[in-house]
Amino acid sequence: MSTKHGHYGEYGGQFVPETLMNELTKIETSYQEAKNDPEFQQEVHDLLNNYANRPSLLSYAKRMSDDLGGAQIYFKREDLNHTGAHKINNVIGQALLAKRMGKTRLIAETGAGQHGVATATIAALLGMECEIYMGKEDTERQKLNVYRIELLGAKVHPVTTGSMVLKDAVNAAMQAWTQRVDDTFYVLGSAVGPHPFPEMVHDFQSVISKEAKQQILAETGKLPDAVVACVGGGSNAIGSFAAFIDDSEVALIGCEAAGKGVDTKQTAATIERGSTGIFHGMKSKFMQNEDGQIDEVYSISAGLDYPGVGPEHSALADMHRAQYVGITDDEAVDAFEYIAKTEGIVAAIESSHAIAYVKKLAPTMRKDQVIICTISGRGDKDVASIAKYRGVDVDE
Amino acid sequence: MSRISNAFKKEKAFIGFVVAGDPDLKVTVENVLALEDGGADLVEIGIPFSDPVADGPVIQDADQRALNQNVNTEDVFELVRLIREQSDIPLVFLTYANLVFKSGYETFCKKCVDLEVSGMIIPDLPYEEQDDLLVVMEQNDLDLIQLITPTSKERIPKLAKRARGFIYVVSSMGITGTRNEFKEDISQLTNEIKKYTTVPIAIGFGIHTPIQAVEMSHLADGIIVGSEIVRIAHEDSPQRLMTYIQEMKDAIS
Numbered sequence: 001m002s003t004k005h006g007h008y009g010e011y012g013g014q015f016v017p018e019t020l021m022n023e024l025t026k027i028e029t030s031y032q033e034a035k036n037d038p039e040f041q042q043e044v045h046d047l048l049n050n051y052a053n054r055p056s057l058l059s060y061a062k063r064m065s066d067d068l069g070g071a072q073i074y075f076k077r078e079d080l081n082h083t084g085a086h087k088i089n090n091v092i093g094q095a096l097l098a099k100r101m102g103k104t105r106l107i108a109e110t111g112a113g114q115h116g117v118a119t120a121t122i123a124a125l126l127g128m129e130c131e132i133y134m135g136k137e138d139t140e141r142q143k144l145n146v147y148r149i150e151l152l153g154a155k156v157h158p159v160t161t162g163s164m165v166l167k168d169a170v171n172a173a174m175q176a177w178t179q180r181v182d183d184t185f186y187v188l189g190s191a192v193g194p195h196p197f198p199e200m201v202h203d204f205q206s207v208i209s210k211e212a213k214q215q216i217l218a219e220t221g222k223l224p225d226a227v228v229a230c231v232g233g234g235s236n237a238i239g240s241f242a243a244f245i246d247d248s249e250v251a252l253i254g255c256e257a258a259g260k261g262v263d264t265k266q267t268a269a270t271i272e273r274g275s276t277g278i279f280h281g282m283k284s285k286f287m288q289n290e291d292g293q294i295d296e297v298y299s300i301s302a303g304l305d306y307p308g309v310g311p312e313h314s315a316l317a318d319m320h321r322a323q324y325v326g327i328t329d330d331e332a333v334d335a336f337e338y339i340a341k342t343e344g345i346v347a348a349i350e351s352s353h354a355i356a357y358v359k360k361l362a363p364t365m366r367k368d369q370v371i372i373c374t375i376s377g378r379g380d381k382d383v384a385s386i387a388k389y390r391g392v393d394v395d396e
Numbered sequence: 397m398s399r400i401s402n403a404f405k406k407e408k409a410f411i412g413f414v415v416a417g418d419p420d421l422k423v424t425v426e427n428v429l430a431l432e433d434g435g436a437d438l439v440e441i442g443i444p445f446s447d448p449v450a451d452g453p454v455i456q457d458a459d460q461r462a463l464n465q466n467v468n469t470e471d472v473f474e475l476v477r478l479i480r481e482q483s484d485i486p487l488v489f490l491t492y493a494n495l496v497f498k499s500g501y502e503t504f505c506k507k508c509v510d511l512e513v514s515g516m517i518i519p520d521l522p523y524e525e526q527d528d529l530l531v532v533m534e535q536n537d538l539d540l541i542q543l544i545t546p547t548s549k550e551r552i553p554k555l556a557k558r559a560r561g562f563i564y565v566v567s568s569m570g571i572t573g574t575r576n577e578f579k580e581d582i583s584q585l586t587n588e589i590k591k592y593t594t595v596p597i598a599i600g601f602g603i604h605t606p607i608q609a610v611e612m613s614h615l616a617d618g619i620i621v622g623s624e625i626v627r628i629a630h631e632d633s634p635q636r637l638m639t640y641i642q643e644m645k646d647a648i649s
C-alpha cells in the first residue's frame with residue numbers, strides 16, 4: 001500500500017531518539033534518489049540474479065495438492081536463494097544503499113541467524129566491516145548460524161539483556177547505531193523500525209511477489225486465489241503480498257507464531273493478541289501489558305519470536321485487506337515434517353508456519369483454485385532443534 | 397510561567413534523575429527528598445520501561461529491578477503524590493513514548509497537572525512525532541522538554557524554537573551512562589542553540605564528577621546527572637545521595 005511520509009494509516013512513523021533523526025533523514029533522501037536511479041536498480045538486479053540465484057522457482061507441489069485434495073499449491077522457493085532465505089533480497093538492497101552513502105560498516109540484528117548470515121555474506125562480498133547482534137538465547141538455539149556468521153568474517157555480539165532474543169537484539173543494534181552513525185549503516189532485517197525502513201524492506205522484498213505473479217500467470221493463466229506467508233516482523237510476507245495488494249480477489253494470509261497457543265502467555269501472535277503501541281521506532285501492534293510494557297513473547301521459531309509486527313501489516317489487518325492467523329509450535333513442527341516427506345523439502349521452521357496453514361486451507365478450497373505459499377527459508381538450521389522437540393538427540 | 401523556570405532562577409541548576417521504584421517506591425521518595433536537601437533544583441522521575449533504548453546498562457538494570465517488583469505507571473503516580481506531601485520541588489517525568497501513549501495523552505497530562513509535575517522528557521518522541529501529544533500538553537500548560545544532540549545540526553533552529561521549560565543538551569553520542577571524557581564540541585552546540593532561544597539549557601549524558609560539572613556548567617544554565625545517582629540509589633543510602641548532590645551543587649555554585 002502507499003505510504004505517506006512513512007505512515008500506513010495510523011501506523012509507522014519515526015519514534016527514535018533525536019541522535020538518529022538526521023541519519024534517518026539522510027537514509028530517506030538517499031533511498032529516494034537511489035530508487036529513481038536506474039543504475040542503482042541495475043546494481044540490485046545484478047546481485048539478485050547473479051549472486052543470490054534469483055529469480056527463485058515457483059514450484060508446483062503436486063503430491064501435497066493431491067494429498068490435501070483441494071486447491072492447487074505452489075511454493076515460492078525463497079529457500080533456494082543463496083544463504084537459504086528471503087533475507088538476502090533485502091540485505092542486497094540496503095547494503096548497496098549503504099555503500100552508495102559512503103558507509104563502510106554494516107550492523108544488524110538477527111533472530112534465527114538468517115538475517116545475520118545474509119548481512120555477513122554481503123558485507124564480505126562488498127568488502128565492508130560487519131557486526132551482528134544476536135540474543136544469547138538465540139545464539140544457543142542457532143549455534144550453526146553463529147559459527148557461519150563468524151566464518152564470513154563478521155563479529156557476533158551475544159545480547160544478554162531482557163529475554164535475550166530478537167527484541168533485545170534489535171534494542172542492542174539500535175543502541176550500537178546511536179553510538180556510531182558516521183560510518184555505520186543499520187541493516188534492519190524485517191519490515192519494522194522507523195521510516196524509511198518498512199518502506200525499503202517492502203520494496204526490496206517485493207521481488208518475491210513480482211516474480212510470483214509473472215510465474216503463476218505463465219503457469220496457470222490467472223491470479224492465485226490466496227497467498228500465504230509466515231510473519232515475524234513481516235518482511236517475507238509483505239514481499240509476498242506486495243504485487244497482489246491491489247488485486248482484491250487475491251486473499252492475503254499472514255501466519256503468526258502462536259507458540260503454545262494464541263490464548264496462552266507463551267505466544268507471539270501479535271496481530272491477534274497485541275494492541276497499538278510505540279516501540280522500535282514505529283507505531284504498530286505490539287504484545288504488551290495495559291501499561292505499555294513490552295511482553296516477552298514465545299515461539300519455537302527464533303525468527304518469529306518478536307513482540308511486534310511491521311506497520312504496513314497492522315494497517316492491512318485493520319483494513320481487512322490481509323488476514324492473520326496463529327499457528328502453534330505443534331502445528332508448525334507437524335508441517336515441517338509433512339513437507340519433508342511429501343515434497344522432499346526441508347523448510348525453515350518459520351516457513352513451516354505458513355505450510356501448516358496451507359494444510360488447513362487447501363482442503364476447504366476447490367481443485368481449480370490456487371494457493372501460493374512462500375517458503376521463506378530452508379530448514380537445515382532447524383534440524384537439530386526439531387529433533388530435540390521430538391526427543392531425539394542429534395549431534396550438531 | 398511553569399515551575400520549571402524556578403529551577404533556573406538562581407545560580408546554575410542541578411537536575412537529578414531517579415528511577416521510580418529502585419530500590420523500592422518508599423526509598424525513591426526518600427531519595428527525591430535527599431536530592432532536594434542536597435540542593436537539586438529539579439528532579440526527573442523516571443517511569444521504568446521494559447526496553448529503554450536510549451539508556452545504558454546502569455539505568456536499564458534499574459528499570460528492570462523496578463519492573464521486577466511490579467512497579468506500574470499508577471504506582472509511580474502514587475509515589476509522586478507522596479513526594480508532593482513533603483516537597484514542592486519542580487518535577488518532570490522521564491519515560492518512553494509507549495507508556496504515555498498507552499495511558500492516553502489526556503489521562504497522562506491530567507495526572508501531571510494533578511500531581512504538579514511540570515513536563516515530560518520522552519527520548520523516543522522526536523520533533524516530527526510530537527504533534528498529537530503537544531496539543532494536549534499545551535492545553536494543560538505542560539512543557540515537553542526538547543532534546544538536542546551533537547547530530548542535530550540543521551535541526552537546531554526548529555527544536556530550539558519549539559522548546560519550553562528547558563532544553564536538554566545531550567553531551568555525546570549514544571546512550572546514558574557515566575563518561576570520563578567528552579569528545580564533542582559542546583560549547584559550539586550550546587552557542588548555536590542560544591541564537592534561537594532564551595529557554596534555559598541543561599547539559600546531560602555522562603556527567604558524574606564535580607570537575608565535569610563545573611566544566612559543563614560554564615557552557616549552560618544547568619547540568620543533569622542520571623546514571624551516577626541511579627548507581628548510588630542502588631548501592632548506597634539516601635544520606636550518601638544527599639552528600640553527593642551537595643558536592644556537585646557546591647562545585648557549580
Ligand SMILES: Cc1ncc(COP(=O)(O)O)c(C=O)c1O
Pocket residue numbers: 085086111112113114115189190191230231232233234235236237302303304348350351376377378
Ligand atoms: C526463514 C525465515 N522466515 C521468516 C522469518 C521471519 O521474518 P519476516 O517476518 O521478516 O519474514 C525469518 C526471520 O529470521 C526467517 O529466517
